Amino acid sequence: MVGPLKGIKVLELSRTLAGPFASMQLADMGAEVLKVENPELGDETRSYIPPELNGESTYFMSLNKNKKAITLNLKTEEGQAIVKKLVAEADVLIENFRNGTMEKFGLGYDVLKEINPRLVYCAVSGFGRTGPMKNEPAYDLLMQGFGGLMSVTGESGQAPVKVGFSIIDLATGLYASLGVMLALFSREKTGKGQYVESSLLDTVVSLSNYLGQGVLATGKAPGRYGSAHPTLVPYQAFETKDGYAIIAVPNDGLWRKMCDALELTELKDHPKYAVNVNRVANREELVGILTDYTKQRESSEIIDRLKQAGVPSGPINNIAELLEHPQVQAREMIQEVEHPTIGALKMLGIPLKLSDTPGSVRKAPPLLGENTEEVLTLLGYSSEEIANFKDKGVI
DSSP: OOOTTTTEEEEEOOSSHHHHHHHHHHHHHEEEEEEETTTTOOGGGGGSSSEEETTTEHHHHHOTTTEEEOOOOTTSSSHHHHHHHHHHEEEEEEEEETTOOOOTTTOOOHHHHHOTOOOOEEEESSSSSSSTTTTOOOOOOOHHHSSSGGGGGSOTTTTOOOOOSSSSHHHHHHHHHHHHHHHHHHHHHSSSSOOEEEHHHHHHHHHHHHHHHHHHOOOOOOOOOTSSSSHHHHHHEEEEEEHHHHHEOOHHHHHHHHHHHHTTTHTTTTTTTHHHHHHTTTHHHHHHHHHHHTTTTOHHHHHHHHHHHHOEEEEEOOOOHHHOHHHHHTTTTTEEEEEEETTTEEEEEEEESSSSOOOOOSOOOOOOTTTTTHHHHHOOOOOHHHHHHHTOOOO
């Protein structure tokens, strides 16, 4: 079986997180992704150490499986000419340079679409390619602050904290890969490529979702609730005798089941707690009562009781515990591939499961410039020309 994107050629001129994550989604589904890096340093995440394995950054590896890699100095005329040759054969180009940089290289969309009208050109940026802040740089942390995410993350009355994952970068990459797929789908009908944009700002606004919609309706900005939910109670982590346990009660039917399972029958029909709107109004009091209860019991007892009753409940795993879990293994979310310097390398698997054309982990993340000579040779450059490119710092 082959991936659904087999035969699609992607030219990746991006680095760090959002852009490489977008192209990796396509690579995982069978696309042929060629990553272009600076000859001197490569993608900056190659230097994001620790953690590392045999000198290779695990950060870089997490974003670049299933890709080939070449080095090119895009500031040189020769490097720009090579990109244009690659674009002539490509289906997709993904870049995340500062606004106007590709145009300075002579590689903007208006130029490249003349070379290849079928090209899907995806631009990933911080604040978008239009508007008064289009030229400002952005990273995930900055956008978690600017985008309001940190204003709703952390405990009430305490300093704001960032989400543990680079969630905005990652989600921007997912939106970018979705945009590319939609443009490829459209191309099947029109025969033409198009310009696709994905930005950290637009992503965080979109992810605000029910919180953002609530602000538009009421004008009131939500605050920080720790692990709790602004409109559901109880729906949070509770301290137990030996740690913490999640209790998630999103409706009144599950509230009644929870009360029965934990033998808190005196709370079940209490007018302060019987319906969610009243539980929210009496949040502090109810959470205090439940916490007094959970602190006297071990997490496993609470979780087991609630699971048997059909009430959502679970532990708070660390990442190591998660990756060792039998369910993660059963879902084939840990796979192994051969790396040229490391040997057998475990990597995260493919989250989307397709019955007939599944994705796969086929190739380890590339070494810097691993495929440069191979690619240039296929483009028709001689060994003498390639050696000259090296001498001139083009590759």
